[in-house]
Amino acid sequence: MTATPRALRRGRPELYSDYAADQAIWNTPAKRWSTLAVLLVAASLPWFLGRDLLGLGALVAVYAISGIGLNLVSGYAGQISLGHAIFMGIGAYTAAVLGGSPSGSIRGFELDLLVWLPLAGLVPAAVGWLFAPLAARVRGLYLAILTLGLLFVGEHVFKEATWMTGGSGLGRKPAEPTVLGFSLYEERVVLGTELSAIGVFYLFCLLLLVVMAVLARNVARTRQGRAFSAVRDRDIAAEVMGVPLLRTKRLAFTLSSFYAGIGGALLTIVLGFTTPERWNLLLSIDFLAVVLIGGAATITGPIIGAGFVVLMPRFIETFAGSLPEWFVSTAIGGTGLLNVFQLQRLLFGAMIILFLVVEPRGLFGVWIRVRNYFKAWPFSY
Amino acid sequence: MEVLLPALVRGLGIGSTYALLAVSIVVIYRATEVVNFAQPALMILGAYFTSLFVTSIGLPFPVGVVAAMVAMAAVGALTERVAMRPLVGQPVFAAAMVTVGVLIVLTAVANRLIGPDILTVGDPWGLERLEFGTIAIFQVDVAKIVLSLGAIGAVGLLLKRSRIGLAMRATSLDQETALAQGVDVGRMFSLAWAMSAALAALAGMLIGTGAGGVEATTALVALKALPVIILGGIDSIQGAVVAGLVIGVAESLARAYQPEYAPWLGANFDIIVPYLVLIVSLMVRPYGLFGTPEVQRV
Numbered sequence: 241m242t243a244t245p246r247a248l249r250r251g252r253p254e255l256y257s258d259y260a261a262d263q264a265i266w267n268t269p270a271k272r273w274s275t276l277a278v279l280l281v282a283a284s285l286p287w288f289l290g291r292d293l294l295g296l297g298a299l300v301a302v303y304a305i306s307g308i309g310l311n312l313v314s315g316y317a318g319q320i321s322l323g324h325a326i327f328m329g330i331g332a333y334t335a336a337v338l339g340g341s342p343s344g345s346i347r348g349f350e351l352d353l354l355v356w357l358p359l360a361g362l363v364p365a366a367v368g369w370l371f372a373p374l375a376a377r378v379r380g381l382y383l384a385i386l387t388l389g390l391l392f393v394g395e396h397v398f399k400e401a402t403w404m405t406g407g408s409g410l411g412r413k414p415a416e417p418t419v420l421g422f423s424l425y426e427e428r429v430v431l432g433t434e435l436s437a438i439g440v441f442y443l444f445c446l447l448l449l450v451v452m453a454v455l456a457r458n459v460a461r462t463r464q465g466r467a468f469s470a471v472r473d474r475d476i477a478a479e480v481m482g483v484p485l486l487r488t489k490r491l492a493f494t495l496s497s498f499y500a501g502i503g504g505a506l507l508t509i510v511l512g513f514t515t516p517e518r519w520n521l522l523l524s525i526d527f528l529a530v531v532l533i534g535g536a537a538t539i540t541g542p543i544i545g546a547g548f549v550v551l552m553p554r555f556i557e558t559f560a561g562s563l564p565e566w567f568v569s570t571a572i573g574g575t576g577l578l579n580v581f582q583l584q585r586l587l588f589g590a591m592i593i594l595f596l597v598v599e600p601r602g603l604f605g606v607w608i609r610v611r612n613y614f615k616a617w618p619f620s621y
Numbered sequence: 622m623e624v625l626l627p628a629l630v631r632g633l634g635i636g637s638t639y640a641l642l643a644v645s646i647v648v649i650y651r652a653t654e655v656v657n658f659a660q661p662a663l664m665i666l667g668a669y670f671t672s673l674f675v676t677s678i679g680l681p682f683p684v685g686v687v688a689a690m691v692a693m694a695a696v697g698a699l700t701e702r703v704a705m706r707p708l709v710g711q712p713v714f715a716a717a718m719v720t721v722g723v724l725i726v727l728t729a730v731a732n733r734l735i736g737p738d739i740l741t742v743g744d745p746w747g748l749e750r751l752e753f754g755t756i757a758i759f760q761v762d763v764a765k766i767v768l769s770l771g772a773i774g775a776v777g778l779l780l781k782r783s784r785i786g787l788a789m790r791a792t793s794l795d796q797e798t799a800l801a802q803g804v805d806v807g808r809m810f811s812l813a814w815a816m817s818a819a820l821a822a823l824a825g826m827l828i829g830t831g832a833g834g835v836e837a838t839t840a841l842v843a844l845k846a847l848p849v850i851i852l853g854g855i856d857s858i859q860g861a862v863v864a865g866l867v868i869g870v871a872e873s874l875a876r877a878y879q880p881e882y883a884p885w886l887g888a889n890f891d892i893i894v895p896y897l898v899l900i901v902s903l904m905v906r907p908y909g910l911f912g913t914p915e916v917q918r919v
């Protein structure tokens with residue numbers, strides 16, 4: 241009786257003998273364990289961090305959800321959309337009208353989260369479904385310009401629909417995140433420690449992010465996901481091979497708008513207030529940066545990208561004080577060459593340029609390089 | 622007539638400025654096949670330089686405008702060399718996204734230079750009017766039409782008649798063949814960006830004339846050049862002129878008549894008229910009025 245060698249019991253991690261194993265989400269033990277470790281660390285943060293950092297954490301999760309949505313349509317399916325902010329806005333206002341409280345001429349029905357959260361995704365998804373046939377008529381940069389037009393028209397509609405948005409410059413409060421009378425934005429004692437309201441909401445955003453990221457990853461590895469990539473790489477060739485173009489693009493837009501809507505609804509809750517001007521070109525560019533800096537056509541990418549885009553301004557703010565005063569002035573009306581905000585914007589733009597020029601696969605690509613280096617170590621190939 | 626004619630002239634004035642901005646995008650598109658999203662920042666920096674040379678330093682107005690155009694040409698060429706050149710041969714989408722990055726960087730620079738101020742470009746027209754009986758039109762609108770169309774004509778002539786223009790057209794037709802014939806393709810790219818930035822500077826000056834002045838946020842006006850290039854055809858200078866005037870007049874007429882006849886469309890409806898034209902135009906004729914239909918290969 242000889243014991244089976246340990247290596248044989250565990251299998252050989254890089255040897256795939258069937259397609260299912262090759263296509264699995266976590267196809268190596270290292271990925272399984274590292275995902276679990278990251279999740280545990282992320283879930284334990286509310287017990288360690290202060291309120292403002294947890295607010296940023298919730299923002300990262302929300303940006304990641306919307307970023308994954310944009311990546312489905314722009315990264316996987318190759319349909320460049322500058323209109324992502326509008327779909328986020330539609331989701332945010334659906335949620336705010338259904339779940340928010342009325343004030344003056346602003347409508348609000350104070351419904352349960354179980355009602356408004358799905359609808360905050362489904363309503364933008366329906367708009368995306370209707371918009372897709374228009375978008376499918378044009379390609380590449382023409383589509384980017386078309387969605388830019390949609391952005392301006394949408395902003396005008398938001399400003400005019402005061403019963404929904406509160407009007408230009410005034411704004412309204414978001415939906416209340418309450419599930420069956422249980423508020424997700426309230427101090428609670430969990431595991432013997434009192435968590436702040438934002439800490440509780442952070443955990444909820446994290447849970448949603450995990451669910452939606454796994455969902456997106458599963459879409460990406462199905463027949464539809466492969467159709468997305470085929471349309472991106474050469475749409476006419478894909479059509480010749482039997483991929484229905486309109487249906488594929490429509491699915492991509494619908495799914496992406498669903499993610500955008502959920503992200504938009506959560507974003508207003510984290511920020512606590514929203515004006516119609518928020519859903520503008522700059523927000524769309526933020527999400528393009530989430531996708532491009534993180535890594536196009538990956539799911540991990542937008543999550544890393546969201547962390548980068550949300551945390552970098554804060555990082556600069558924190559360390560601006562240690563830069564020389566003639567370069568960056570931290571006080572209002574300071575005499576430095578730049579102020580903190582200008583430095584943030586300059587570096588943000590420079591990062592977009594730098595990643596596109598130096599590493600088009602984004603931060604995820606940087607990680608792949610590092611990983612491959614250590615996998616092959618001590619050899620350089 | 623008292624409403625219609627001034628509205629038409631104002632529309633032609635603002636439309637010719639849009640045409641100028643559109644031509645500045647077309648010049649870059651023809652040379653490099655990249656749609657330049659950074660044009661708003663180039664325009665606002667151009668307005669800043671004009672204001673700096675004319676209002677702060679005190680140069681005569683025409684000299685200041687030319688100096689601002691030269692300064693912006695340098696900025697344009699530098700941008701091309703630093704940010705765009707590494708992407709030659711890459712997918713045009715990546716290059717277009719780089720111009721978005723350039724937009725953010727240059728807008729931050731403009732924010733730093735302009736701050737919360739409202740700049741005046743020191744133009745001689747101000748609010749002077751030409752009176753024809755009961756009808757009064759602003760001088761500045763006439764100046765916009767004359768200067769824009771003059772500049773566009775000069776660019777057209779340069780592209781059509783000069784040796785450099787021939788080299789640029791060759792580059793836009795086929796970069797490798799042009800290279801084989803001894804054209805310095807890289808220099809043509811720089812030249813296209815320099816020309817484009819100079820035109821944007823002129824447009825920035827024209828936007829800043831009259832009563833309003835220029836703020837850092839005025840830059841977004843330049844995005845209206847995108848509907849113009851789509852309606853006119855993305856590679857056509859002639860199309861940019863026609864479409865610029867059409868969109869300018871449509872916007873101006875909407876501004877004159879919509880509050881009275883269609884108030885349910887909301888305040889400031891005229892701002893989105895160009896974008897509605899854009900959406901309709903893309904649906905009906907995606908390659909524009911004068912553009913070349915895209916050839917698709919598998």
